[in-house]
Amino acid sequence: MKTLSKESVTTNVPKGYRAYKIKGVDHTIVAKKGGPSAKQIKSKRSYQELRNNQKEFGVASMMSKVLRQSLSECMSEICESYVSGKLTAEFRNLAKLEEGKTGTRPMRLSKHGHLLSGFEFNTGAPYKKIFDAKYFVKSGSRKGHVIIHFPAFIPEKAFSRPDDATNFKINARLVALSDFTFNAEEKTYQPKNEDVHGMFGSYESPMLPLLKIPTEPMTAQLSLPNPSQVKGGIGLFLVMAISFYRYEKGRFIHLAKDSGMQIHEVY
Secondary structure, three states, rough: OOEHHHHHHHHOOOOOEEEOOOOOOOOOOEOOOOOOOOHHHHHHHHHHHHHHHHHHHHHHHHHHHHHOOOOOOOHHHHHOOOHHHHHHHHHHHHHHHOOOOOOOOOOOOHHHHHHHOEOOOOOOHHHHHHHHHOOEEEEOOOOOEEEEOOOOOOHHHHHHOOOOEEEEEEEEEEEEEEEEEEOOOOEEEEEOOOOOOEEEEEOOOOEEEEEOOOOEEEEEEEEOOHHHHOOOOEEEEEEEEEEEEEOOEEEEEEEEHHHHHEEOOOO
């Protein structure tokens, strides 16, 4: 048995396989015909461990979805195919760092979220490979506040860019994701800080030309909408993106496949 993305399932289920959904699991389950039915997987004792794993994957899939939905349209275009599954796997691995039975282990982004730092949304154009200029990131005076400073740099020297690129933009999102713990009475996972789960602060630079002339220094302050609600039990994900554009016939065309984006840091 295996899982496929929604995209691949809707276009092609392998011969000899069947596809079905299970509540709480983001992926479509694809299993060989003649194997266990969906009803058996949901109820038979022999599939309890599979159900427990599906609970953890369900929470991890939700975390991945909330993070991706918090990105701007431009940033979302940079994501390569199947990044959803890759990011879900990274979130689910955090449960393995906690003690307890599978399907009840907490997912503490506030404790282990830093392990996702450096995650690339487009492995064909790694963020640090395409952008080599120095910049500084530091936490603000309160939780949920981050300051980014870009000293002046020369775009033609700082970027490894596609030949037809004429312009660039820098984007950043600071996204809050809650820890999740298992409620034994409700038999379900629940967020520790639901009030700020999925909230974000954003920054977008002006459209800038790729020239030999230095840029002006840039300082960005990212803050969640309601800082007073930012307490414990959350991980703050700083996602950084470099987008390249080609100016053509009076408009800017986003060269998304050549642009880079990563989880720069998790607080």
